[in-house]
Amino acid sequence: MKTLIGGAVAAVLGLIGISIWWQPFFNLLAGTIPVLLLAGGGLALYLGFDELKDTWKKGDDTEATEDDDAGSYKQKIDELEKKIKTLESKEA
Template identity: 65%
Template sequence: MKTLIGGAVAAVLGLIGLAIWFKDFLQILSGTLPIMLLLGGGLALYLGFDELKDTWKKDDKTPAPATDSVDQYKQEIDQLKKEIETLKTGKA
């Protein structure tokens, strides 16, 4: 409840202060707005360029052919199956 009352008092005082010093408020706003736009635009340019570099990196990477690795794994599985069969027959 104290927070609600404190917030209401602060809003009323802010509204009164804005009405009294409106000309000063506009002067401060006119001074900070270009700086905010400049910094925001610079940040947007940086993030856009960083995203563009990421897409270039993705395009440069060519995936290795999967058929070679699949054939290699099939050969290894066949060899392991043969070893298992020889171990089974050797123990029996």
């Protein structure tokens, strides 16, 4: 309940303060918005570049693992074919 009352009082005082000091408030806002846009844009560029580097690394890793996987599968297939031939020769 105290939080609700404190929030209501703060909102009313904020509205009164903006109505009295509207010009300094808008000057402060006009100076703050470009700085926030610059910081947000820089952060977005950094995160986008970091994500792009991750996709490049994943692309390199998948090519190498696909070749390794293909080789290991071929070996397993060859081994299984040999086992099948030995089992067929034992049955005959």
